[in-house]
Amino acid sequence: MRLELGKIYIKDVQFASETRVENGTLFINREELLKEIGEDERLKHIDVEIAKPGEEVRIIPVKDVIEPRVKVEGNGGIFPGFISKVDTVGSGRTHVLKGTAVVTTGRIVGFQEGIIDMAGEGAKYTPFSKTNNIVIICEPVDDLPQHEHEEAVRIAGYKAAAYLGKAGKDISPDEVKVYETLPLLEQVKQYPELPRVIYVYMLQSQGLLHDTYVYGVDAKKIIPTFIYPTEVFDGAIVSGNCVSACDKNPTYVHMNNPIIEDLYERHGKDINFLGCVITNENVYLADKERSSNYTAKLVEFLGADAVIISEEGFGNPDADLVMNCNRIEEKGIKTVLLTDEYAGRDGASQSLADSTPRGDAVITAGNANQIVILPPMKKVIGHPNAADIIAGGFAGSLMADGSIEAEIQVITGATSEVGFGYLTTKTF
Amino acid sequence: MRIVHYINQFFGQIGGEEKAHIPPQIREGIVGPGMAFKQALRGEAEIVATIICGDSYFAENEAKAKAEILNMVKKYYPDIFIAGPAFNAGRYGIACGTIAKAVKDELGIPVVTGMYVENPGVEMFRRDIYIISTKNSAAGMRDAVLKMAAMALKLAKGERIGSPADEGYVERGIRVNYFAGERGSKRAVDMLIKKIKGEAFLTEFKMPEFDRVIPNPPVQDITKAKIALVTSGGIVPKGNPDRIEASSASKYGEYDIEGVFDLTGETFETAHGGYDPVYANMDADRVLPVDVLRDLEMEGRIGSLHRYYYATVGNGTSVANAKRFGAEIAKKLLLDGVNAVILTST
Known part of the structure; x- marks a missing residue:
């Protein structure tokens, strides 16, 4: 499966009479965009705003972040199972409006949504302070059940990203990157002398606002399976997940999965990257056992010498991470784990809920309990009072002057467990 | 800035083990290693008083000693409290850790101490206080004092403390975030x-x-098995011939029990300083059940009781030492054809 990813670098975003890309600027016809995403009767009001890097703007509560992409050549379309039919994606050519992101906000659905600050201390912790954000503000009709509310906002975000992505369809990209993974037996033969690597991609699936979808299927209901890395670049995996903002994988991060990108960087040089095994993080022990057994079996069957395992979320999924590590290492396959930590505000507590001596190679994305003070912003898009109730905030987080004292857990993408960020931790 | 310095009877130049029982006493100005600190502090701070306490006194009267020392410290209004360095001296290290933690918690005064990484005081107190990592003997005094003095000044001034590698202290187990160079x-x-x-x-x-x-899998036929006794409860022949320490054991003993059918108050005792020894000293079988095993041996319910037993003191003993003891003892037991071991603690 071969995918050309054409990156169109966008330096500015403005509202205009026609949606188009010109000289690195994305112009958006606001009314057309609103019409495109405004058909859901579960949402009583939708608005759109632009937030640019360096502006004193806060977006709260953030639900998801999505990258505008469009399929130019090849099978299927972006976000199969939601926006496009369920054709297999991941081959041909896809264009990306690099430097832009759709951010969804509006009345809070659960307790686990996030904050994006475009300037100040908080901006350091989120990757989305560096993107030109098209913020979709969705307010639900009264008494809408939470699951319906979550779904309506989620799909509005995909629609907006797909709509904007189309503006890049006929634009000549600034950069084209080619990614290719062959069918297994051919891929093994291509670099027979190199160690074979699989990426074990854990998807949050604890249920009730903690879900991930694969080609439209709720990942709770999957048996661990193989996916070509390039399928992920076309939005085959999307987030319906409102687990703590710091370590959920927004749809944007799935589409730009940095582990896949960095494994491809060494593909054919130091390793033979065979592809991804996706698995879930269900809450029942029987599910954890089935999924970790199945993952280890599949990784062995595919002939891996080594794997990277990334977790999503914390606490209960720490058990899935440890079980995956143990079962894969037991088969003589080497592992590197990616997680984050909950070591308490003082950093002195036990960081994970489970442990294994086999986990001797761990990358940490930081202690999510670290306290941060986010200064007041000139403009707030959304609902600032969510600061007191989102995970990582507490009663009194939102102060009278508009500043927020909370754990970095509240910041979208602060401790990304696919290693999208630079934050890490050391022992003092 | 004012400093109060805590040292033991040895570094206080009062005496060795024979003076370990002395209660705390205070001297104005510097004593012993205080001279080295004076140089290292380069006039930025001054040791106004030195407290000297016997290691045994502290270990055996902890609550009392702590109260007495805290009262002494209070009178001098120090900006910082320095204890040790204790190097690898176990009881001294524990005393330094205990009193430094008390000064920090109860008087709110910043503290620093220094120990060798295997000193049991490190594992007990590294989470609570800054412990400069020292060599295992007083040969490392110069280096220890330089680092402790630098740390003391930083703490007293309220400056930011860097990483363990930068400052030379033992990891406190505190996870601190930073941005790495690569994602x-x-x-x-x-x-x-x-x-x-x-x-x-x-x-x-x-x-x-x-x-x-x-x-391990169960012993197939216990009636044929040679069984040994190993304890961390400190049971030794009366008089403690190997001088196993009451705490922070640096050794274990191997003792012949050929022909011994019962451990009595006249023949055996415990060396362990971490529990009430009265009942073990009355009848050491309570910790090391030789009498019962002899019964089983005579009844033919076990093969035999191994001729030697091994004993150490678990109290404050470092994991590194305990692991070494275990490995050596296991090797000897294997050579002697022992099939099973009963391990007793306290």
Whole structure:
């Protein structure tokens, strides 16, 4: 499966009479965009705003972040199972409006949504302070059940990203990157002398606002399976997940999965990257056992010498991470784990809920309990009072002057467990 | 800035083990290692008083000693409290840790001490206080004092304390965030490639080790088995011939029980300083059940009781020492054809 990813670098975003890309600027016809995403009767009001890097703007509560992409050549379309039919994606050519992101906000659905600050201390912790954000503000009709509310906002975000992505369809990209993974037996033969690597991609699936979808299927209901890395670049995996903002994988991060990108960087040089095994993080022990057994079996069957395992979320999924590590290492396959930590505000507590001596190679994305003070912003898009109730905030987080004292857990993408960020931790 | 310095009877130039029982006393100005501190502090701070206390006195009268010393410290209004360095002296290290923690918690005064990494005081107090990592003997005094003095000045001035590697203190187990030079995914791929190649790599998070020992399969026929006794409860022949320490044991003993059918108050005692010894000293079989095993041996319910037993003191003993003892004892037992071991603690 071969995918050309054409990156169109966008330096500015403005509202205009026609949606188009010109000289690195994305112009958006606001009314057309609103019409495109405004058909859901579960949402009583939708608005759109632009937030640019360096502006004193806060977006709260953030639900998801999505990258505008469009399929130019090849099978299927972006976000199969939601926006496009369920054709297999991941081959041909896809264009990306690099430097832009759709951010969804509006009345809070659960307790686990996030904050994006475009300037100040908080901006350091989120990757989305560096993107030109098209913020979709969705307010639900009264008494809408939470699951319906979550779904309506989620799909509005995909629609907006797909709509904007189309503006890049006929634009000549600034950069084209080619990614290719062959069918297994051919891929093994291509670099027979190199160690074979699989990426074990854990998807949050604890249920009730903690879900991930694969080609439209709720990942709770999957048996661990193989996916070509390039399928992920076309939005085959999307987030319906409102687990703590710091370590959920927004749809944007799935589409730009940095582990896949960095494994491809060494593909054919130091390793033979065979592809991804996706698995879930269900809450029942029987599910954890089935999924970790199945993952280890599949990784062995595919002939891996080594794997990277990334977790999503914390606490209960720490058990899935440890079980995956143990079962894969037991088969003589080497592992590197990616997680984050909950070591308490003082950093002195036990960081994970489970442990294994086999986990001797761990990358940490930081202690999510670290306290941060986010200064007041000139403009707030959304609902600032969510600061007191989102995970990582507490009663009194939102102060009278508009500043927020909370754990970095509240910041979208602060401790990304696919290693999208630079934050890490050391022992003092 | 004012400093109060705590040292033991040895560094206080009062005497060795024979003076370890002395209660705390205070001297104006510097004593012993205080001279080295004076130079290292370069006039920025001054040791106004030195407290000297016997190690045994502190160990045996902890609550009392603590109260007495806290009262002495209070009178001098120090900006910082320095204890030791204690190097590898176990009781001294524990005393330094105990009193430094008390000064920090109860008087709100910053504290620093220094110890060798295997001193039991390190494991007991590294989470609570800054312990400068020292050599295992007073030969490392100069280096220890330089680092402790630098740390003391920083703490007294309220300056930011750097990483353990920068400042020379023992890791306190506190996780601190920072931004790395490469993103997490790149670091993961780099680590994976090193692991595949068998090259050295440094994990960013050490999984806590739960030292679970998987039991061996049951002994097939216990009536034929040679069984040995091993204890960390400190049971030794009366008089403690090997001088096993009451705490922070640096050794274990091997003792012949050929022909011994019962441990009595006249023949055996405990060396352990961590529990009430009265009942063990009355009848050491309570900790090391020789009498019962002799019965079983005579009834033919076990093969035999091994001729030697092994004993150490678990009290404050470092994991590193305990592991070494275990490995050596196991080797000897295997050579002697022992089939099973009963391990007793306290």
